[in-house]
Amino acid sequence: MHTRITKIFIVIALVLGFILSRVGHWLKRQSSGPAPKPILLHYGPMRLMQTNSEQLPEQRLEQQAVDVYWRFSGANTKEVISVHPENSLQEIVGFGGAFTDAACYNFDLLSEDARAELFSDLFSPASQGGLGLNFCRVCIGSSDYATHVYSYDEGEPDPELKRFSIEHDQKYILPCLRQAFALNNEMLFYGSPWSPPGWMKSNGSMLGGSFQRKNFASYANYFVKFIDSYKTEGINIYAVTVQNEVDTDQDGKMPACLWPQEYEVDFVSYHLGPLFEKQGLETQIWIIDHNYNLWGRAVASLETPALAKYASAIAWHGYVGDAWRISTVHDAHPKIDHYWTEGGPDYTDPNYQSDYIKWTRTFTTNLSHWCRGITVWNLALDQTGRPNIGPFPCGGLVTINSITKEVTRSGQYYALAHFSKFIERGAKRIESKALKTTQEISHIAFLNPSGERVLVLTNLGPEKTISIEEGKSVAEITLTKESVTTLAWQ
Numbered sequence: 001m002h003t004r005i006t007k008i009f010i011v012i013a014l015v016l017g018f019i020l021s022r023v024g025h026w027l028k029r030q031s032s033g034p035a036p037k038p039i040l041l042h043y044g045p046m047r048l049m050q051t052n053s054e055q056l057p058e059q060r061l062e063q064q065a066v067d068v069y070w071r072f073s074g075a076n077t078k079e080v081i082s083v084h085p086e087n088s089l090q091e092i093v094g095f096g097g098a099f100t101d102a103a104c105y106n107f108d109l110l111s112e113d114a115r116a117e118l119f120s121d122l123f124s125p126a127s128q129g130g131l132g133l134n135f136c137r138v139c140i141g142s143s144d145y146a147t148h149v150y151s152y153d154e155g156e157p158d159p160e161l162k163r164f165s166i167e168h169d170q171k172y173i174l175p176c177l178r179q180a181f182a183l184n185n186e187m188l189f190y191g192s193p194w195s196p197p198g199w200m201k202s203n204g205s206m207l208g209g210s211f212q213r214k215n216f217a218s219y220a221n222y223f224v225k226f227i228d229s230y231k232t233e234g235i236n237i238y239a240v241t242v243q244n245e246v247d248t249d250q251d252g253k254m255p256a257c258l259w260p261q262e263y264e265v266d267f268v269s270y271h272l273g274p275l276f277e278k279q280g281l282e283t284q285i286w287i288i289d290h291n292y293n294l295w296g297r298a299v300a301s302l303e304t305p306a307l308a309k310y311a312s313a314i315a316w317h318g319y320v321g322d323a324w325r326i327s328t329v330h331d332a333h334p335k336i337d338h339y340w341t342e343g344g345p346d347y348t349d350p351n352y353q354s355d356y357i358k359w360t361r362t363f364t365t366n367l368s369h370w371c372r373g374i375t376v377w378n379l380a381l382d383q384t385g386r387p388n389i390g391p392f393p394c395g396g397l398v399t400i401n402s403i404t405k406e407v408t409r410s411g412q413y414y415a416l417a418h419f420s421k422f423i424e425r426g427a428k429r430i431e432s433k434a435l436k437t438t439q440e441i442s443h444i445a446f447l448n449p450s451g452e453r454v455l456v457l458t459n460l461g462p463e464k465t466i467s468i469e470e471g472k473s474v475a476e477i478t479l480t481k482e483s484v485t486t487l488a489w490q
Contacts, residue, residue, distance in 0.1 A: 045489075046475075049421070051356055051414050052483035060356075060414045061421075068489070070473040078476070080435040082469040083445040083455060087431035090337075092446065093372045094135030094188060095420040097122075097379040097397045098342070099176055102145035102387040106380045106400045108172040115179075118398070118407055122379070123183040126421040131413075133420055134186045135373045137341060138177065138237075140193035140226055142206065143244070144254035144390025145378050149206050151197040152226065158199065159218045166229045174233050181235070186425055190239040191226065192289060192315075192341070194255035201257060208252030211259055213266075220271040227283055239284035241315050241341070242268060246290050247297075254390030261297050264288075265307050273310025284312040289341060292321030295329050302333045313337035316371070318362060326369040340366040344377030345410050347385040347395030352410055359415035360458045360484045364444045367419075367429060374419065376412055418456055418486045424448045441466070441479070450490075457485045 046068040051060040097103075107115055124130025141151040153164045166174075181187045195206040196219055203209030211219075227237045243259045250256040259267075268285055276283060287307075288298050298314050301307055314336060316326060326338050343362065345352050363374050381388075381396035388394070397416070399408045423446050432445035432455065440461035446454040455468065459479040467474050468487070479485055 047422070047488040048477075048485065049418065050480060050483055050485045051418065052480040053354065054480070057353065057409065061417055063421075068475045068477070070470075070475045073469055073472050073474040078436070079438070079441065079464065079466040080469050080474075081441070081443050081455065081457065081466060082433045082435060083453060084431040084433070085447050085453060085470070088428040088447060089431070090370050090372050090429050092367075092423055092425065092427045092429065093339070094133075094186070094425050095131075095374045095416055095423070096133040096136035096187075097376045097416075098137040098139070099173060099180075099189075100139055100143050100145040100378050101147060101173060102143075102381055103379040103396065104173045104176045105147055105387055106382055106396070106402075107176050109400065109402065110405055114405060114407075119179055119183055122398075123180045123187070125184055125186075130183070131417050131420050132184065133180075133416075134184050134425065135188050135375055136180070136190075136379075137375050138173070138189050138191045140191045140223075140240070141195065141197075142255050142389075143194040144250075144256075144392065145381070145388055145394065146255075147387045147389075149255060149389060151195070151206060152229075153197045153199075153222065156199060158197075159215070161218060161221055161225060164222070164225045164229075166226070166233075170233070174230075174235065177235050178233075188238040189230075189235060190241070190284075190286070190341075191230075191237050192241040192244045193257075194244045195257045196222070203252075205252075206255045206257075208249035208254075208256055209258070210249065211257055211263060213263065216267050216271045220267070220275045223272060224275060224279055224281065227281060237283050239286055239312065241286045241289040242272070244289050244342075245317065246288060247294060248290075250390070261301060265301050265304050268310050269304060269306035273306075276310070285310050286313040286315045286339065286341075287311050289315035289317070291317050291319050292323055292325045295321070295325035298329045299332045302329075302336060308333075308336075311336070313339055313372075315339050315341040316366070317341065318343040318366070323365045323369050326366070326371065330370045338369075338371045339373045339375070340371045341375050342377050344397070345395040345412050346393050347381065347383070347399065348393050349395075352395055353408065355411035356414040356418075356484055357411075357458055357460065357482060359412045360418055360456065361442050363415060363419055364442050364456060364458060368444055374416070376416060415484065418484050422446075422448075422454045422456075422486050422488050424450070427454070435469075448488075452488050452490055455487045457487070459483050459485070 045065045049063045123133050126132040142149045198205045200215040201209040246259040249258045378396045380398050380400050382402040397413050426449045427446045430445045430447045432443050442458040444456050463481045465478045
């Protein structure tokens, strides 16, 4: 009996040993052989626009619909950009440029058909093939990019503003604004003065100098008259800044005005804000409108409750300082909004038409630090950066040759397109993270109101394939050498 039982156990042991050995052999083969094919999840086509150094200008805005397959994420050795739609940040207002007197002068030189074509390209919604520019700046009086120096109340002191008139703007500025708005009824305009009328200032001139406190009340009324006059002409003003570049008089070489911090605080707190409130104006008031290095002034100014009651946002320029300082202001005053309101190319730069990477990284940086909108400088200038009554060699978003009337596009134009053609008003910036990646790639992500994800990637280096990760899914995308790539998917 015992012998029989022993034999049965031996047989069972031999069978189990055989099975285990085969399983072990199979596992060994699997580990040493090719990896199993991943399980694929098809989420539909992705919209893709890629701009690189090997393209002709006419190829830089070509969009593709590509089938991208997503697989379950796991071990990944490639560079990874992860997006997190569940972590939303600031809401986006829009993208645009400045309708300076100079820009509108150049637009006016074009034939009716040529201007209609250019305006359709710039302002028509992206769904209709345009750049979809919808967040644009206008000048309250003369800037440095103008045919001549002017205000809306020239001459001897006029505290009651009996001479106030926007007649200058009716020739070509207002027609341009109306034409743009007709193409895109989502257009928002905000205004910035480069100088008050000369008689309100210490030096009696719009060139340089500083403001005189005794004229606070008159100047507040000057803003109200500007807003009301533009409304009569069919143009609503969404916001105003107190002064373009509050901290410089530009050595008297162009329309400019110094505004000490206490002047700006008092003007907004006790004159401009209360008057807007009394008049029932919904126009927002933005302060600073100058470089990142004034972040400390912004923080300190907002400590005044009376100013904080009326100031909605900080306007920033990118000429001096570091953009990350905007986040310093945000951390101190999280309820205040931020906008990037000026920056443009140099028409003498040999990379004027090809520096899209520089500008894409600029826009990415500012949006990453809480800016809700991007407005570049002159929408259009001629081939010599004119009309210009100031000392700076700025170029336009586009160049209109004063002789041939040929239109060329700057690198900044192509950079802006990577945002304005994809990111809708009301989109939220969402968290994006770089994993296993290098400094050669910058990234920023958004969630459109439609639920569409948008990811803008700038590659400074050679061609590389990276992984885009969302949740438990990952897809691979190839970034060409020295390129900007915008991806959009549901």
